[in-house]
Amino acid sequence: MDIIVCLKQVVDPELPQTEFAIEPATGRQVREGRPLVISTYDENALEVALQLKDRGGGKVTVLTLGPQAVISDAFRLALAMGADEMVVVDDPRGPDRLGGEKAAILAAAIRRIGRFDLVLTGCESADWTERVVAPVLAEALSAACVTFVSRVEAADGTLMVRRMADEGFHRVEVRLPAVLSVASDESNRPRLPKLKDILAAKRKPVHVWPVADMPAAPGDLAAGVEVREVVIPQRTTRCEFLEGESAEQAAALAQRLRDLKLL
Amino acid sequence: MPGICVVATVPDAAAIPSSLELVGGARALDASHGAGVSAVLMGTGPGLREATDELHRHGVATVYRCAHPLLTSGQVDAFLLATEQVLRAATPQVVLIRADTVGRELAPRLAVRLGAALVTECVELAAENGAIVARRQTYGGRALATLVVTRRPAVLSVKPHSLEVPEPAPVPGRVEDVAVSIDADTLPARVCEVLREEAEVGLDDAQVVVSGGRGVGGPEGFALLKELAAVLGGAVGASRPPADEGWVPISWQIGQTGKTVRPALYIAVAISGATQHVAGMSGSRTIVAINRDPNAPIFSVAHLGIVGDYRAIVPPLVARIKELKGP
Amino acid sequence: MAPTREVFWNIPRLGVVIMYLLAFAAVAVCGYGVYQHYRTWRRGKPASRLTPVGPRLRAVVVHVLAHGRLLADRVAGIYHAALFWGFVFLFAGTLVVFVHQDLGLRIMQGPFYLYFQSAALDLMGLAAAVGVAAALVVRYGLGSPRLRRGILSDALVLWLFEGILVTGFLVEGLRIAGTRDPWGPWSPVGYGISGLIDAAAISEATIRLGHAGLWWLHFLLAMVFIAYIPFSKLFHLVLAPANVYLQPLVNPAAPGRIDFDKAERFGAAALGDLTWKDLFDLDVCTECGRCTAVCPATATGKPLSPMHVILDLREEMKRTGTGAAPGRVLAGDVIAPEALWACTTCMACMEACPVFIEHVPKIVEMRRHLVMEVAQMPDTMEDALRSLEARTHPFRGAGISRAAWAEGLAVKKLPRGDRAEWLLWVGCAAALHERNHATLRALVRVLDAAGMDVAILGDEETCTGDPARQMGNEYLFQTFARQNIETLDRYGVRKIVTLCPHCYNTFRHAYPELGGHYEVWHHTQVLARLVDEGRLALTGSAAATITFHDPCYLGRHNGEYDAPRHILQALPGARTREMAQSRQKSFCCGAGGGLYWMEDRTGQRINHVRTDHAVATGAEIVATACPFCTLMLEDGVKARGTSIRPMDVAELLERSLRGEHH
Numbered sequence A: 001m002d003i004i005v006c007l008k009q010v011v012d013p014e015l016p017q018t019e020f021a022i023e024p025a026t027g028r029q030v031r032e033g034r035p036l037v038i039s040t041y042d043e044n045a046l047e048v049a050l051q052l053k054d055r056g057g058g059k060v061t062v063l064t065l066g067p068q069a070v071i072s073d074a075f076r077l078a079l080a081m082g083a084d085e086m087v088v089v090d091d092p093r094g095p096d097r098l099g100g101e102k103a104a105i106l107a108a109a110i111r112r113i114g115r116f117d118l119v120l121t122g123c124e125s126a127d128w129t130e131r132v133v134a135p136v137l138a139e140a141l142s143a144a145c146v147t148f149v150s151r152v153e154a155a156d157g158t159l160m161v162r163r164m165a166d167e168g169f170h171r172v173e174v175r176l177p178a179v180l181s182v183a184s185d186e187s188n189r190p191r192l193p194k195l196k197d198i199l200a201a202k203r204k205p206v207h208v209w210p211v212a213d214m215p216a217a218p219g220d221l222a223a224g225v226e227v228r229e230v231v232i233p234q235r236t237t238r239c240e241f242l243e244g245e246s247a248e249q250a251a252a253l254a255q256r257l258r259d260l261k262l263l
Numbered sequence B: 001m002p003g004i005c006v007v008a009t010v011p012d013a014a015a016i017p018s019s020l021e022l023v024g025g026a027r028a029l030d031a032s033h034g035a036g037v038s039a040v041l042m043g044t045g046p047g048l049r050e051a052t053d054e055l056h057r058h059g060v061a062t063v064y065r066c067a068h069p070l071l072t073s074g075q076v077d078a079f080l081l082a083t084e085q086v087l088r089a090a091t092p093q094v095v096l097i098r099a100d101t102v103g104r105e106l107a108p109r110l111a112v113r114l115g116a117a118l119v120t121e122c123v124e125l126a127a128e129n130g131a132i133v134a135r136r137q138t139y140g141g142r143a144l145a146t147l148v149v150t151r152r153p154a155v156l157s158v159k160p161h162s163l164e165v166p167e168p169a170p171v172p173g174r175v176e177d178v179a180v181s182i183d184a185d186t187l188p189a190r191v192c193e194v195l196r197e198e199a200e201v202g203l204d205d206a207q208v209v210v211s212g213g214r215g216v217g218g219p220e221g222f223a224l225l226k227e228l229a230a231v232l233g234g235a236v237g238a239s240r241p242p243a244d245e246g247w248v249p250i251s252w253q254i255g256q257t258g259k260t261v262r263p264a265l266y267i268a269v270a271i272s273g274a275t276q277h278v279a280g281m282s283g284s285r286t287i288v289a290i291n292r293d294p295n296a297p298i299f300s301v302a303h304l305g306i307v308g309d310y311r312a313i314v315p316p317l318v319a320r321i322k323e324l325k326g327p
Numbered sequence C: 001m002a003p004t005r006e007v008f009w010n011i012p013r014l015g016v017v018i019m020y021l022l023a024f025a026a027v028a029v030c031g032y033g034v035y036q037h038y039r040t041w042r043r044g045k046p047a048s049r050l051t052p053v054g055p056r057l058r059a060v061v062v063h064v065l066a067h068g069r070l071l072a073d074r075v076a077g078i079y080h081a082a083l084f085w086g087f088v089f090l091f092a093g094t095l096v097v098f099v100h101q102d103l104g105l106r107i108m109q110g111p112f113y114l115y116f117q118s119a120a121l122d123l124m125g126l127a128a129a130v131g132v133a134a135a136l137v138v139r140y141g142l143g144s145p146r147l148r149r150g151i152l153s154d155a156l157v158l159w160l161f162e163g164i165l166v167t168g169f170l171v172e173g174l175r176i177a178g179t180r181d182p183w184g185p186w187s188p189v190g191y192g193i194s195g196l197i198d199a200a201a202i203s204e205a206t207i208r209l210g211h212a213g214l215w216w217l218h219f220l221l222a223m224v225f226i227a228y229i230p231f232s233k234l235f236h237l238v239l240a241p242a243n244v245y246l247q248p249l250v251n252p253a254a255p256g257r258i259d260f261d262k263a264e265r266f267g268a269a270a271l272g273d274l275t276w277k278d279l280f281d282l283d284v285c286t287e288c289g290r291c292t293a294v295c296p297a298t299a300t301g302k303p304l305s306p307m308h309v310i311l312d313l314r315e316e317m318k319r320t321g322t323g324a325a326p327g328r329v330l331a332g333d334v335i336a337p338e339a340l341w342a343c344t345t346c347m348a349c350m351e352a353c354p355v356f357i358e359h360v361p362k363i364v365e366m367r368r369h370l371v372m373e374v375a376q377m378p379d380t381m382e383d384a385l386r387s388l389e390a391r392t393h394p395f396r397g398a399g400i401s402r403a404a405w406a407e408g409l410a411v412k413k414l415p416r417g418d419r420a421e422w423l424l425w426v427g428c429a430a431a432l433h434e435r436n437h438a439t440l441r442a443l444v445r446v447l448d449a450a451g452m453d454v455a456i457l458g459d460e461e462t463c464t465g466d467p468a469r470q471m472g473n474e475y476l477f478q479t480f481a482r483q484n485i486e487t488l489d490r491y492g493v494r495k496i497v498t499l500c501p502h503c504y505n506t507f508r509h510a511y512p513e514l515g516g517h518y519e520v521w522h523h524t525q526v527l528a529r530l531v532d533e534g535r536l537a538l539t540g541s542a543a544a545t546i547t548f549h550d551p552c553y554l555g556r557h558n559g560e561y562d563a564p565r566h567i568l569q570a571l572p573g574a575r576t577r578e579m580a581q582s583r584q585k586s587f588c589c590g591a592g593g594g595l596y597w598m599e600d601r602t603g604q605r606i607n608h609v610r611t612d613h614a615v616a617t618g619a620e621i622v623a624t625a626c627p628f629c630t631l632m633l634e635d636g637v638k639a640r641g642t643s644i645r646p647m648d649v650a651e652l653l654e655r656s657l658r659g660e661h662h
Helices: A040-056 A068-074 A076-081 A099-113 A133-140 A195-201 A246-259 B015-033 B047-057 B076-090 B103-114 B219-232 B240-245 B310-325 C013-041 C053-065 C074-102 C110-142 C152-179 C188-200 C204-231 C233-245 C276-284 C290-294 C306-320 C330-334 C348-352 C359-374 C379-391 C434-449 C466-471 C474-490 C501-510 C523-532 C562-570 C592-597 C606-616 C627-640 C649-657
Strands: A002-007 A009-011 A036-038 A059-066 A085-090 A118-122 A144-155 A158-165 A168-175 A178-182 A206-210 A225-231 B004-010 B037-043 B062-067 B094-098 B117-128 B131-138 B143-149 B154-158 B174-177 B189-196 B208-212 B235-238 B265-269 B286-291 B304-307 C422-425 C454-456 C495-498 C519-522 C545-548 C575-577 C621-624 C645-648
Touching: A002 A040, A002 A099, A009 A068, A036 A040, A036 A068, A036 C379, A040 A059, A040 A076, A040 A118, A040 A144, A040 A178, A059 A068, A059 A099, A068 A076, A068 A085, A076 A085, A076 A195, A085 A099, A099 A133, A118 A133, A133 A144, A133 A178, A133 B103, A144 A168, A144 B076, A144 B103, A144 B189, A158 A178, A168 A178, A195 C359, A225 B117, A246 B286, A246 B304, A246 B310, B004 B015, B004 B047, B004 B076, B015 B037, B015 B047, B015 B094, B015 B117, B015 B154, B037 B047, B037 B076, B047 B062, B062 B076, B076 B103, B076 B189, B094 B103, B103 B117, B103 B154, B117 B143, B131 B154, B208 B219, B219 B235, B219 B265, B219 B310, B235 B240, B286 B310, C013 C204, C013 C276, C053 C233, C074 C110, C074 C152, C110 C152, C110 C188, C152 C188, C152 C204, C152 C233, C204 C233, C233 C276, C276 C306, C276 C359, C290 C306, C290 C348, C306 C330, C306 C359, C330 C359, C348 C359, C359 C466, C359 C474, C379 C466, C379 C474, C379 C592, C422 C434, C434 C454, C434 C523, C434 C627, C434 C645, C434 C649, C466 C474, C466 C501, C466 C592, C474 C501, C495 C501, C495 C523, C501 C519, C519 C523, C523 C562, C523 C649, C545 C562, C562 C575, C562 C649, C592 C627, C606 C627, C621 C627, C621 C649, C627 C645, C645 C649
Parallel strands: A002 A059, A002 A118, A059 A085, A085 A206, A118 A178, A144 A178, B004 B037, B004 B094, B037 B062, B062 B174, B094 B154, B117 B154, B208 B235, B208 B265, B265 B286, B286 B304, C422 C454, C422 C495, C495 C519, C545 C575, C545 C621, C621 C645
Antiparallel strands: A009 A036, A144 A158, A158 A168, A168 B189, A225 B143, B117 B131, B131 B143
């Protein structure tokens, strides 16, 4: 099976709140000086791809969009884990684009890669959490689509997948070609690369394609959508204590949770 | 011609009030559009009629009703075909979709098919000079983004429970039954089985985490926490000591050597707030701490604090939350 | 007539011939056995351990002749010394007979015969017999927790030795009685026995018969002993002194460096991936159990016993011989990975081993195989390594600023263009953990008060790579090391003071191999020197009872036990108390070997147990000199709910400097 895995580079989402900053003028997240990592679920998607390859053979290509200068080194990890090739769509604006726009560029890149049976993405990115790339790619590539997939089994020209759902799980039979977005599961904890694979990864092919070479695809969902501002909600640094008897405290807390739309 | 259309599904009764949240949003937008609210109602069985009435009662003028046995749990491809068919004919300006299991997949695909603009997972919607201003959370809830949608048509998905169910505002409703032909064999993805688990919400994905520390005192205390998590639709976690003591599974541990979580709501019960624990939860949007010790470091990261014994606080809290959430 | 004795009294010529034939056979069997072992050792990779001769010989004097480490266990040390020296004397006596009889150099006569060959040998033989008896009593009578019972070979060896000694005395007594030896009283034990024989009025024929029988028994036992040497723990007679000589003189904890440009295998998958010295080690072990008795992992119920690591490897070596039988994978088939991951690399085992077996480097070599070849390790350790790669430090969820602690302090920063004589290497465990910020601030204030010219690297500092190294990812370690060396050299850094003993150890021992040569001091060493030179006005009373916890990487790894104690003693009013396990015998805090990043779930937590040790002294403060120890003890104190306060030596010093009272 030929599999393409889309990986996104994000600012380490595990940094403490104090290190999280937004440039007020542009609404961009401050990336400078912060470690960049592969977005959480994307590594799970890669692991699913590698497991499918381990079982049934084929080829795994990783695809990413972003400024090539900062991307290629960090993403050697994906090659070390077992991906065969890497395609970087060099796009200095990459981190600032909305999901729909990114998906259109990725779809163009996938068409240029050519053959594929399966495209995998993380179920959501650690930054904008739009959850749109997989469904949009599926439409753009005329492929089947299932999101929030926690397990995948190949079965005779189709896939049997397990989708996380509000009411539990769905077992879904999917035809190929398909685009799946992958959620974390104990079965897809990203593997630790072996040293020989880390060393071998240095010789694996990395293709860098300028974003300008990607033919503008129709269906850019982000056109006509503009980010006005991104703000960090003002946080009262001091804890607000709820006073009274236990029952009063409990009632006050419940009310506050409701006011905060947390119920 | 209706300007705003909500997409409502009736796989089960619980979906009706949540579809009504969308109606609330649609009415708010419609007030400035003056174009009326419509709905695509899809499903199977007698629930459809009841749902139609509910929609009319809440101000939906036109209900496009699709009944088909395949319009059921999780059959996104079927819902997509039906919605696409209705909306190509109805051509609304704005489509609102609930970002649940089906909606989060349906909305982007529909947007592509309709050539629409797309914003997902909105938590607030407002009209402003003919544009729609949508708010959504970003960076795991650490920031709030405001987006302005000027293009039409537009598909907006709305995070469940973020909009209020509106007061009834009955209108003389119209129903248009739309016949959809869906062939099970042509669906690229087909749900074979629904595993209904009273889902132990996974810590990784939970939007609410109720977490206990050494002060919980033992496994019995965690049963209480589980109850609280259940009414909030969340998961239970722990700091290191309860995991060490074997009161809870190791997989529940949150902190530097355990899991990192960033839910919308984190309730720390009887947790002192050691750095090792805080490292795993400080990204949570709202942090509530319940602790007997007013000087516990957890209060320095918490937004809301209660000084007291959790045993006296959690039971009335569970009861009160149940009341507020209604039947 | 000069005093002497007939060597082969009562033994016919034919008997002597048979004796020589049998002796030759015994030596041949022994030689064959040694050769077999030699062939198995040769399976190992090269290691150079023969020079320098001086310090190695000195070690042999201290630890073999003077029984240095053996005497760490008083009782066992003394009885071992008795049987050791008894054996040496008797062996020398046998050589004297050989020279006298076979080489024809008549040395066994005159005063030498009386003083040495008779009196000294008799008394030393008695000492040996008493020593062996004591060993039997301790092992089988009283029962020692570290000594195993029920192993045939252990009993056989002791009884064989005792048998040779007792038959030797009986033969001597019969000879004295039978020959009416005028010099008999010079052999007090034999003379005493002859007195008993005289008293019993045994006929001369019976004496001759008894003498002949016992003589042959004595001789045969001796031959069995010789032949048995390479096939039993008796082998340590030869190997132990050799192993003391071959010991690692510097940086004993670290396995060999890997040259990644040339290496094809990383770490030890099979026996052949260890060095010949590692394989030699396996045969040296006498199963005394001292290593396991001091191991913090064993003590807290973890699945690791250092002795069994050695024994299981030895079993594998025996099974595969010279490599004809297919070898099994060491980490997994021979040693459970859980055992390997339970090691804190604290060096307690190696410090306790009387024959200088190197447990820790073998464990790390096997970890290297697990991490670099198999890519299997505990999840939480894996997360730490991933973090190291992504964030340049192993602490997930920590901030990015490595200089946040220095806010408000005028600390020079090299990247800002400042220059200084010293670089303060902060270390991740201090820079990124709030608890240790107080230590850093205290240290900087003290250095400043003493007028030391110090700068930091700020955000250009990264991990030294040490956690990766201890966990077995030598590749990642070298990547960090090279990058750090490049940074340090770019700023022309020559003198480094580190807060963390792990960084200190790494700079001191690991970086030079990769081309990074610096003068490295641990902060307690610098502070001790400042105290000595009177550059600190310690005015504040530190009236408190303090116990000091020795960090493994400062103490056992680098031999620094005195500097921190020296500082504590200089604190006005401070009273110090030692824990039962301190200095060389210190008990790990549980964080070493990368185990800070492993969830310690089996049995008790090491840091909790160590906290109990500190509490048991009755001290109010447990002083440390390592940011990891501080964190582990803080955690232990919280868990145990006690009031003892972990504080770094630098913090205590700074309080006294500020004149602050505790």
